[in-house]
Amino acid sequence: MSTKKRVMSGMRTTGALHIGRYFGALKNWIELQNDYECFFGAMDWHAMTNAYKRSEDMEKNAREILAEWIAFGIDPDKCTLFIQSQVPEHLELFMVFANLTPMGWLDRVPTWKDAIEDLKKEDAYNLGRFAYPVLQAVDIAIYKGDLVPVGQDQVAHLELSREIIRRFNGIYKKEVLPEPKPLLTETPMVYGTDGRKMSTSYGNVVPLIAEEKKLKKICNKMVTDPQRVRREDPGNPDVCPVYKFHKLVSTNEDLKWASEGCRSAGIGCGECKAKLFSNLNDLMAEPREKKKELLNNSGALDSIIAEGCQRAREEARETLKEVRGAMKFYSGVIN
Ligand code: SF4
Numbered sequence: 252m253s254t255k256k257r258v259m260s261g262m263r264t265t266g267a268l269h270i271g272r273y274f275g276a277l278k279n280w281i282e283l284q285n286d287y288e289c290f291f292g293a294m295d296w297h298a299m300t301n302a303y304k305r306s307e308d309m310e311k312n313a314r315e316i317l318a319e320w321i322a323f324g325i326d327p328d329k330c331t332l333f334i335q336s337q338v339p340e341h342l343e344l345f346m347v348f349a350n351l352t353p354m355g356w357l358d359r360v361p362t363w364k365d366a367i368e369d370l371k372k373e374d375a376y377n378l379g380r381f382a383y384p385v386l387q388a389v390d391i392a393i394y395k396g397d398l399v400p401v402g403q404d405q406v407a408h409l410e411l412s413r414e415i416i417r418r419f420n421g422i423y424k425k426e427v428l429p430e431p432k433p434l435l436t437e438t439p440m441v442y443g444t445d446g447r448k449m450s451t452s453y454g455n456v457v458p459l460i461a462e463e464k465k466l467k468k469i470c471n472k473m474v475t476d477p478q479r480v481r482r483e484d485p486g487n488p489d490v491c492p493v494y495k496f497h498k499l500v501s502t503n504e505d506l507k508w509a510s511e512g513c514r515s516a517g518i519g520c521g522e523c524k525a526k527l528f529s530n531l532n533d534l535m536a537e538p539r540e541k542k543k544e545l546l547n548n549s550g551a552l553d554s555i556i557a558e559g560c561q562r563a564r565e566e567a568r569e570t571l572k573e574v575r576g577a578m579k580f581y582s583g584v585i586n
Pocket residue numbers: 475476479486487488491492493494509512513514518519520521523524
């Protein structure tokens with residue numbers, strides 16, 4: 252048995268990833284896999300809370316994001332990679348947790364209150380979405396996750412999972428499930444092509460993997476410092492979305508070049524965007540090919556997914572056995 256602490260994390264299967272997911276999570280995962288026993292899930296039940304009318308997209312989406320994780324360096328031999336819906340034990344533990352979670356705990360979740368109006372508009376004001384934090388607690392507990400990588404601003408979200416797990420252990424008087432702790436990670440704020448927070452709903456994302464032509468087009472369309480109207484006007488990189496991307500992917504030398512060239516009007520925005528394109532393209536060039544390879548050779552990807560789901564199921568079954576035992580819930584009669 253591994254002595255490493257166990258890390259659990261996941262991403263919703265809403266489609267191909269954007270670059271914000273790389274800097275917000277994936278980049279950290281790639282480092283964590285060397286020091287921890289990692290479980291990374293493609294969370295399709297979470298995506299289904301508002302994509303239930305597009306259920307046929309889930310498999311494609313899950314395969315795509317798993318291919319992207321691997322293409323960027325997640326190693327299926329070091330981590331357990333799984334698709335949430337293919338480990339049905341999540342739903343059994345969900346039922347256990349749903350019963351012991353008071354409605355008031357969910358009602359107080361700020362992200363629920365803030366989202367209600369938007370959810371109503373997209374016909375997703377539903378029980379599944381309301382109970383989303385319960386399923387999140389399950390996702391961690393079912394693998395006995397010790398640590399969950401989060402940014403400082405997400406620590407409070409994890410607290411509800413901890414409370415649910417603590418309540419389970421308290422009611423059934425057995426420390427079956429570890430209370431997960433936050434593993435604080437650096438997650439820079441990633442802005443979109445228009446300078447607002449990067450979000451698919453704003454249409455301002457840069458895909459994590461894009462073909463060169465498409466990437467060039469995205470870079471060329473990026474908003475710049477609005478005060479820099481003509482080529483000879485000096486600009487302010489601090490307010491420019493293009494420069495914010497440079498800060499994510501460019502070397503110190505390129506940053507200096509862009510910042511000084513902008514302030515002195517020594518470079519034009521076209522040159523600055525061309526450099527950004529080149530640096531972004533360098534980041535995704537190799538993964539782009541690797542992703543293509545994985546999706547074209549579906550047999551190899553299928554076996555990675557099947558093995559990961561199998562490994563995840565074995566862990567989940569063991570946890571459920573202990574859960575039922577602690578609850579004295581048919582233990583000994585079934586399973
Ligand atoms: S030169 Fe670069 S940093 Fe300055 S406004 Fe143009 S795109 Fe932005």
